[in-house]
Amino acid sequence: QKEVEQNSGPLSVPEGAIASLNCTYSDRGSQSFFWYRQYSGKSPELIMFIYSNGDKEDGRFTAQLNKASQYVSLLIRDSQPSDSATYLCAVMDSSYKLIFGSGTRLLVRP
Amino acid sequence: SAVISQKPSRDICQRGTSLTIQCQVDSQVTMMFWYRQQPGQSLTLIATANQGSEATYESGFVIDKFPISRPNLTFSTLTVSNMSPEDSSIYLCSVERTSGASRGNEQFFGPGTRLTVL
Numbered sequence: 001q002k003e004v005e006q007n008s009g010p011l012s013v014p015e016g017a018i019a020s021l022n023c024t025y026s027d028r029g030s031q032s033f034f035w036y037r038q039y040s041g042k043s044p045e046l047i048m049f050i051y052s053n054g055d056k057e058d059g060r061f062t063a064q065l066n067k068a069s070q071y072v073s074l075l076i077r078d079s080q081p082s083d084s085a086t087y088l089c090a091v092m093d094s095s096y097k098l099i100f101g102s103g104t105r106l107l108v109r110p
Numbered sequence: 111s112a113v114i115s116q117k118p119s120r121d122i123c124q125r126g127t128s129l130t131i132q133c134q135v136d137s138q139v140t141m142m143f144w145y146r147q148q149p150g151q152s153l154t155l156i157a158t159a160n161q162g163s164e165a166t167y168e169s170g171f172v173i174d175k176f177p178i179s180r181p182n183l184t185f186s187t188l189t190v191s192n193m194s195p196e197d198s199s200i201y202l203c204s205v206e207r208t209s210g211a212s213r214g215n216e217q218f219f220g221p222g223t224r225l226t227v228l
């Protein structure tokens with residue numbers, strides 16, 4: 001059973017802080033890793049993807065991948081109340097299927 | 111990214127009836143998928159909609175319950191058949207960014223169809 005694990009939260013951070021969201025996965029054959037943001041009542045929105053070990057930065061978002069530890073994370077700098085949402089980690093397995101974690105709810109306090 | 115629309119956006123249906131959900135993309139895409147998101151849960155892949163052939167279903171999902179059509183590279187339908195309250199869920203279509211013959215690219219989701227079965 002291929003699994004993607006996330007802490008359900010809520011993760012509560014003050015406005016302006018760094019939010020750190022973590023995800024582990026079980027399938028060592030996974031090659032592609034994605035972070036989606038989902039606001040309540042809306043569909044998932046892709047915010048970051050990473051294919052190689054290391055860091056990938058896009059604006060206030062940084063995705064980090066460590067394939068040896070089977071670990072992927074998302075850092076959100078200068079967190080804003082509008083970042084409050086559920087963040088879904090998704091891992092593409094060797095059959096090109098997306099396996100989703102259960103999501104971490106982030107709450108940014110003004 | 112592709113622009114994806116779904117119809118209907120929501121519906122309330124009676125037990126035992128069927129509902130067909132449409133997914134339209136503004137550009138040709140090779141890979142289209144259907145997911146379910148039950149209340150308070152994450153996304154589960156139902157099937158891959160294959161153009162010109164039968165859909166490929168995931169474990170726990172069968173064609174009789176969730177027939178899928180994919181007549182061309184921009185359109186697909188999912189039917190939820192003989193519905194029960196347990197089928198109440200959000201149904202989402204997604205497309206994978208097409209890049210030649212390569213796979214493993216980003217997937218983008220439609221706005222979803224919120225289904226309530228009474």
